[in-house]
Amino acid sequence: MNLLETIALNLRSASSIAVLTGAGVSTASGIPDFRSSEGLWSEDQTREYYMSSHYFSYNPEDFWKKYKAIFRIKLLKNYHPNKVHHFLQELESDERDVSIITQNVDGLHEKAGSSQIVEYHGTLNHASCPKCGKKFSLDYVMNQPVPSCSHCHCVLKPDVVLFGDLITAHEEAEKMITQADFLLVLGTSLLVTPFSLLAEQACRHPALSTAIINNEPTGKDHLFDYVVHQDLSAAVDTLRELVS
Structure with a gap:
């Protein structure tokens, strides 16, 4: 079983999923x-x-x-939601909650129809x-x-959230993660604090399985149970087939 198959198995079996998303999720929509x-x-x-x-x-x-x-x-x-945004929305069901905590300020998760979103750095909208x-x-x-x-x-x-502003969404984001069975991190280098602390805290939780999919290696890869370095759109194509 390869890593994407293992991640898909976790997505299928989890009743609550927390997802951290960064700029790599929106690049396929044309946003730098x-x-x-x-x-x-x-x-x-x-x-x-x-x-x-x-x-x-x-x-x-x-x-x-x-x-x-x-x-x-x-x-x-x-700008419009791409296949990554739509995949995360499709994961929602009567049996499965999906909570998205995003660094992105473009509003595309909301536009895709996801129901539980924390816009950690606010919104341009x-x-x-x-x-x-x-x-x-x-x-x-x-x-x-x-x-x-x-x-x-x-x-x-x-x-x-401008430089010098306080982050007001951290506690809400932490709560979403502590209530999850599985943490999926997509398209972020995890360089920016305190957002990166969410992943660090989650990865120390023994009952929470964790995975990161990013185009490039990150300095936090060692914290995760499953690490995939791949184009995010291609990885989501595979996950969609495996999860459906």
Whole structure:
């Protein structure tokens, strides 16, 4: 039995699956992987400075200009779920819960129809007023060079976790993992903390089987029961056949 067959067996038998997903899940949808060895973050390290809560407070007008350019937000509606997103949704059934904890901010898991999602780093799909908390849609955000609240007239802040912001979804994500029978990690290098800590904590849990599928080796591979280095779309094609 090869590794994908073993992973498929775990997926079929588990009543609760937790899935950690990273940028590699969305690359087949045309969205760049910002943190891979060839990702966009490696092109210009100053992006971390510009995409920070500090810079948003210091120069919100220029922040919004750079934010829209860096995340190619104008193109967001052109992106659609790919076979990986759809496969995870298809795993859901009356007998099986699937909880997705994603680093991705593109909203494609929700668009694919998955029902239990923690967007660990937030979402590009809306922004909020820092003063009154009112949320505004992507259409609203795109219709203004510097979007502001229609009520307070404050400059809106994106609902993504900027550098310097606190992660608020960690406890919810931890709870999903502790309730699972099987942890599947897809398309992430596990370089970013505290997201990477979720995998580390899960892999120390003796009753939880764990697997990672990623195109490249990661520094956390040794923690997992099953490790597959393969194109994610190809691996999912195989898993779909084995699980169905």
